[in-house]
Amino acid sequence: MIDLSRSSWVVAPLSDTETTDADAPQALPGDGLREGIVDDLRQRIGDALIDSHIVPNDDLFVRVATDSWADTAGALKTAGFTWFSFLSAIDWMPSPYGKGEEDPTVEKEPIDMTIKQGVCGGETRMQVFARLTDLDRHVGITIKADVPDDKPVVDSWTGSFAGANWHERECHEMFGIGFNGHPDLRNMYLPGEFEGHPMKKDFPLLARMVKPWPGIVDVEPMPVQDEEEAGGDES
Amino acid sequence: MISALAVEIPYWGQSIFRVVGGLVAVLLPAGGIVYLFLFKMMSFMQSRLGPMEAGPYGSMQLLAEVGKWMQKEDIAPDNADKPIFKIAPLVVLLSTFLLIVVVPFGPDAVFADFDTGVFYFLAVGSISVLGILIAGWASANKYSLLGGLRAAGQLIAYELPMVLATLGVVIQAESMNLNRIIEVQNTGAIFGFGGLGNPFILTQFVGFLIFMIAVQAELTQAPFDMPIAESELVSGYMTEYTGFRFLIFFIAEFATAGVFAFIASVLFLGGWGVPFDWFGWSNIDDVDWWMNIVGPVIMATKMFALVGIIMWVRFSYPRFREDQLQTFAWKFLIPVSLANIAVTAILKVAI
Amino acid sequence: MMSDRQQLSYIASQAADARLNVELETEGMTLNIGPQHPATHGTLRIIARLDGEQVIWAEPSAGYMHRGYEKLTEVRTFPQVTTLINRIDWLGSFANEVPFILAAEKLMEIEAPPRAQVIRTILFELSRIANVSLFLGDLGVQMGAITPVFLAFRDREYVLNLIEGATGGRFHPNFDRIGGLKDDLPKGWIDETKQVMKKLIGFCDEIEDLLFGNEIFQSRMRGIGVIPADIAKEYGLSGANLRASGVDYDLRRDQDIALSYDKADFKVWTHPDGDSWARCWIRLQETRESCKIVQQLIEQIPAGPVMTKVPRIIKVPEGEAYVSTENPLGEMGYYVVSKGDLGPFRVKIRSASFNNISITPWVLKGVYVPDIITILASLYFILGDIDR
Numbered sequence: 019m020i021d022l023s024r025s026s027w028v029v030a031p032l033s034d035t036e037t038t039d040a041d042a043p044q045a046l047p048g049d050g051l052r053e054g055i056v057d058d059l060r061q062r063i064g065d066a067l068i069d070s071h072i073v074p075n076d077d078l079f080v081r082v083a084t085d086s087w088a089d090t091a092g093a094l095k096t097a098g099f100t101w102f103s104f105l106s107a108i109d110w111m112p113s114p115y116g117k118g119e120e121d122p123t124v125e126k127e128p129i130d131m132t133i134k135q136g137v138c139g140g141e142t143r144m145q146v147f148a149r150l151t152d153l154d155r156h157v158g159i160t161i162k163a164d165v166p167d168d169k170p171v172v173d174s175w176t177g178s179f180a181g182a183n184w185h186e187r188e189c190h191e192m193f194g195i196g197f198n199g200h201p202d203l204r205n206m207y208l209p210g211e212f213e214g215h216p217m218k219k220d221f222p223l224l225a226r227m228v229k230p231w232p233g234i235v236d237v238e239p240m241p242v243q244d245e246e247e248a249g250g251d252e253s
Numbered sequence: 254m255i256s257a258l259a260v261e262i263p264y265w266g267q268s269i270f271r272v273v274g275g276l277v278a279v280l281l282p283a284g285g286i287v288y289l290f291l292f293k294m295m296s297f298m299q300s301r302l303g304p305m306e307a308g309p310y311g312s313m314q315l316l317a318e319v320g321k322w323m324q325k326e327d328i329a330p331d332n333a334d335k336p337i338f339k340i341a342p343l344v345v346l347l348s349t350f351l352l353i354v355v356v357p358f359g360p361d362a363v364f365a366d367f368d369t370g371v372f373y374f375l376a377v378g379s380i381s382v383l384g385i386l387i388a389g390w391a392s393a394n395k396y397s398l399l400g401g402l403r404a405a406g407q408l409i410a411y412e413l414p415m416v417l418a419t420l421g422v423v424i425q426a427e428s429m430n431l432n433r434i435i436e437v438q439n440t441g442a443i444f445g446f447g448g449l450g451n452p453f454i455l456t457q458f459v460g461f462l463i464f465m466i467a468v469q470a471e472l473t474q475a476p477f478d479m480p481i482a483e484s485e486l487v488s489g490y491m492t493e494y495t496g497f498r499f500l501i502f503f504i505a506e507f508a509t510a511g512v513f514a515f516i517a518s519v520l521f522l523g524g525w526g527v528p529f530d531w532f533g534w535s536n537i538d539d540v541d542w543w544m545n546i547v548g549p550v551i552m553a554t555k556m557f558a559l560v561g562i563i564m565w566v567r568f569s570y571p572r573f574r575e576d577q578l579q580t581f582a583w584k585f586l587i588p589v590s591l592a593n594i595a596v597t598a599i600l601k602v603a604i
Numbered sequence: 605m606m607s608d609r610q611q612l613s614y615i616a617s618q619a620a621d622a623r624l625n626v627e628l629e630t631e632g633m634t635l636n637i638g639p640q641h642p643a644t645h646g647t648l649r650i651i652a653r654l655d656g657e658q659v660i661w662a663e664p665s666a667g668y669m670h671r672g673y674e675k676l677t678e679v680r681t682f683p684q685v686t687t688l689i690n691r692i693d694w695l696g697s698f699a700n701e702v703p704f705i706l707a708a709e710k711l712m713e714i715e716a717p718p719r720a721q722v723i724r725t726i727l728f729e730l731s732r733i734a735n736v737s738l739f740l741g742d743l744g745v746q747m748g749a750i751t752p753v754f755l756a757f758r759d760r761e762y763v764l765n766l767i768e769g770a771t772g773g774r775f776h777p778n779f780d781r782i783g784g785l786k787d788d789l790p791k792g793w794i795d796e797t798k799q800v801m802k803k804l805i806g807f808c809d810e811i812e813d814l815l816f817g818n819e820i821f822q823s824r825m826r827g828i829g830v831i832p833a834d835i836a837k838e839y840g841l842s843g844a845n846l847r848a849s850g851v852d853y854d855l856r857r858d859q860d861i862a863l864s865y866d867k868a869d870f871k872v873w874t875h876p877d878g879d880s881w882a883r884c885w886i887r888l889q890e891t892r893e894s895c896k897i898v899q900q901l902i903e904q905i906p907a908g909p910v911m912t913k914v915p916r917i918i919k920v921p922e923g924e925a926y927v928s929t930e931n932p933l934g935e936m937g938y939y940v941v942s943k944g945d946l947g948p949f950r951v952k953i954r955s956a957s958f959n960n961i962s963i964t965p966w967v968l969k970g971v972y973v974p975d976i977i978t979i980l981a982s983l984y985f986i987l988g989d990i991d992r
Contacts, residue, residue, distance in 0.1 A: 076710075077925070077926065079924070100838070101837045101840060101853075102837070102838060102839065102840040102959075103840055103928075103937065103954055103959075104937075104954040104959075106939075108941060108950050108952075109950070113678065117678075117679045117947070134943075136922075136923070136924050136941055137923065137924045147939075147952075149926065149937075149939070153851060153853045156858045156859060158926070158928075160924075160926060160939075176609070176612070177609070179838050179839075179840075180608050180612070180835070180838045180966070181838055181839035181840040181959055181962055183962065184958065184959075184962040185958075192674075201609065201612040202615070205667075206666065207666060207991060208667065208670070216672065217675055223678075226679060295750075298751055299750070299754035300754055300755065300758055301754060395633060395635050399635075399973070475748050475749075475750075476748065476820050479974070568750060568751050569749065569814075570748070570749060570818065570820055571744065571747035571748040571749040571815075571818060571820050571821045571824060572747060572748030572820070572824075572974075573820055573823075573824075574823075574824060574972060574974045574975070575657060575972070575974070576657075576972070577823055577824075
């Protein structure tokens with residue numbers, strides 16, 4: 019768990035600007051607000067809430083079971099999180115191609131390919147994650163769920179949030195994740211016949227594969243120098 | 254026809270003179286309007302300078318534009334109905350030339366002096382609708398089709414206010430002959446004071462406003478430029494035209510503006526004349542022959558003033574939506590113009 | 605009235621037709637607006653099925669400008685990403701860098717010094733003014749009034765000169781750094797800013813007179829494209845679009861991040877109607893508010909360094925953070941996943957226009973063709989923001 023100390027941050031008093039109503043809901047001081055949200059969610063979806071991580075006075079992450087991905091959306095919507103921010107996925111596998119910045123004449127070191135998920139853990143290579151905001155209490159929440167490795171399909175959020183339509187289309191096209199119940203799952207950006215899912219880590223970034231990265235100096239030996247003096251000078 | 258000059262010009266000479274005169278009367282105003290208003294006035298209103306390179310202060314820009322358009326390739330879309338596609342701009346320009354025939358530039362400087370001049374020009378002025386409609390249809394382009402259909406609806410709708418506004422003038426002048434209308438205006442008197450004549454703009458101010466609005470719509474200028482609607486339809490019915498044909502559309506747009514302004518100045522501002530009181534003439538036969546030379550200059554001045562107003566409104570206002578435009582014509586302009594006719598008739602009989 | 609899901613599946617079936625043969629003229633006419641078109645702010649393509657002049661359904665087809673930013677960030681170091689994300693919303697481009705830098709600073713647990721925070725906020729608001737003043741001019745052009753746009757460009761030049769004076773770049777400043785700013789302000793910049801803000805407030809008044817007071821403009825905009833508040837929230841509309849539907853939410857006031865909005869007094873404008881007129885009007889008022897914010901903040905720049913002590917090679921510790929700010933187009937946020945490397949592991953760019961335009965199929969049903977342009981103009985998108 020990462021502890022981000024907030025002592026040096028300025029907390030803006032919410033009641034100093036002109037437009038705040040006297041009876042507009044104020045955020046509770048301290049951590050009680052986010053703890054309360056997690057408890058409320060646990061009451062609504064029970065065991066499906068696998069893990070949560072609170073950054074005090076700052077942010078809130080939860081992870082839910084894959085089966086209740088869509089239910090969580092509905093539960094959070096009734097709990098007050100009515101504003102849909104985004105929905106996407108993370109591929110936790112490190113890229114097998116590296117960054118394409120190494121000198122191609124030098125032998126590459128093997129890359130550590132262990133999959134290590136981030137905040138709130140996880141068990142699969144890919145996770146979907148989404149973000150909602152409660153406009154009245156001024157709280158945002160990030161919800162994650164695992165995507166099964168063998169059959170990457172989760173439920174669609176379009177039942178609760180109509181705006182998830184486009185986000186799920188993009189996620190499907192970029193990561194190859196299917197969404198049950200999505201009315202029209204077709205490509206968002208890429209042409210219909212595009213093969214592959216570009217945001218997955220095993221889909222190479224072609225620009226770096228085709229041409230050595232120009233930032234590597236002295237890959238080409240200087241014309242007048244001996245070839246022994248040429249060599250990689252990695253920056 | 255110029256008998257005052259006491260020179261017998263053979264008939265073929267007269268015909269050439271008329272043809273050249275017609276071309277000049279149409280193209281020179283168009284050129285002047287384009288340079289003065291489109292290039293310069295619009296630029297100054299938009300806090301920029303306009304064309305400055307071609308010639309001193311950009312005065313040769315028009316020639317450069319004409320040369321540019323004329324040397325372009327003559328392209329017609331594959332699916333277009335080619336004969337009709339090619340005729341459409343000519344039809345639009347045809348109506349302009351037909352209109353200029355009846356406009357008087359001086360007591361004798363008129364190509365054809367019809368007794369029913371008003372009727373003629375109202376009828377002929379709607380030929381351009383045909384041209385626009387067939388341009389839109391024959392382009393085989395959905396944008397053009399939309400533009401053409403919008404144009405048809407709009408131009409037909411705004412013919413009526415124009416006709417009804419003109420009727421007020423006809424009632425007051427008791428004649429459809431354009432020269433007679435000018436004579437009545439310039440020999441008239443306002444409450445006995447003959448110094449200003451009696452330009453119909455003073456008594457027919459409602460008619461004048463309606464006529465100018467209808468002219469704005471007939472020319473498909475903003476705020477009535479739905480048919481062109483540059484931000485939606487690219488160029489509306491003109492989208493597929495390029496080269497010489499586009500030049501014809503372009504010229505036709507501004508030439509028609511000029512001609513309609515000529516007619517408006519005839520109907521409402523006293524045409525080629527100054528109040529006859531200034532020179533002691535009492536009717537049109539008294540007018541000296543030099544009025545045939547000065548008359549066009551006076552007409553040009555009045556025409557530029559009116560076109561200036563048309564262009565000014567064009568550069569300022571956003572455009573109406575098609576249904577708002579139609580509502581404006583049918584539910585507002587036509588009843589008002591009918592009321593104008595009624596009041597004119599009553600006052601004509603009573604006073 | 606069909607439910608939203610039925611509407612969605614109807615649109616989907618029609619869009620499937622459209623994909624097959626866009627020129628098929630069965631009942632109604634299928635019209636392609638764009639991708640090359642004078643009206644759309646870039647290469648947005650809208651496929652509309654029309655019945656005469658009325659839209660039966662309309663579906664935007666994005667992706668003509670997709671540059672793959674999220675993939676590109678994975679091979680860059682943190683300072684290099686700033687250059688990239690400048691170009692997402694290219695009209696107010698300083699504003700794009702700020703949430704990313706704040707997210708990286710949050711993960712590194714550092715904070716920019718107060719002087720840098722205030723200058724960041726000032727530049728943020730200047731980019732908002734630059735962006736929205738172009739919007740106000742462009743609004744006229746979409747409606748057919750060709751003159752206000754020149755006034756907008758003329759007055760926007762002053763703001764761009766200011767931004768160039770401080771950062772060196774008119775359009776892509778690339779000025780924000782993790783831990784502060786690249787440089788301090790040049791001499792005379794503060795006085796010039798005060799002058800320019802007066803000019804910009806004058807410009808807002810001028811546009812209000814010229815454009816917003818025009819009866820034709822009002823009749824084109826009022827009552828068109830009404831979006832109720834709950835639909836707006838479901839689709840994730842943000843910025844002026846959300847506030848035009850009556851939702852009182854502004855990230856400048858409602859969240860505490862390391863920008864200096866608490867030092868300035870400003871009003872958050874909302875409008876109950878939710879139509880195109882409300883959206884445009886709110887942006888006009890917000891531009892004036894931005895000028896006032898800048899005028900207040902420019903008096904309060906504290907002395908001090910503009911950069912904290914950061915290591916020369918920046919490695920952001922492991923973690924995830926999401927920071928979003930009230931950008932000119934709406935709410936823009938970056939979800940940064942870092943693994944302790946030189947560069948991010950994954951950056952999810954939450955861009956405002958993507959959500960703003962996703963509402964288009966819903967809102968464009970049954971409107972007239974000219975209203976498509978009006979509604980899109982009032983929703984205000986930048987292609988780079990939709991397509992990233």
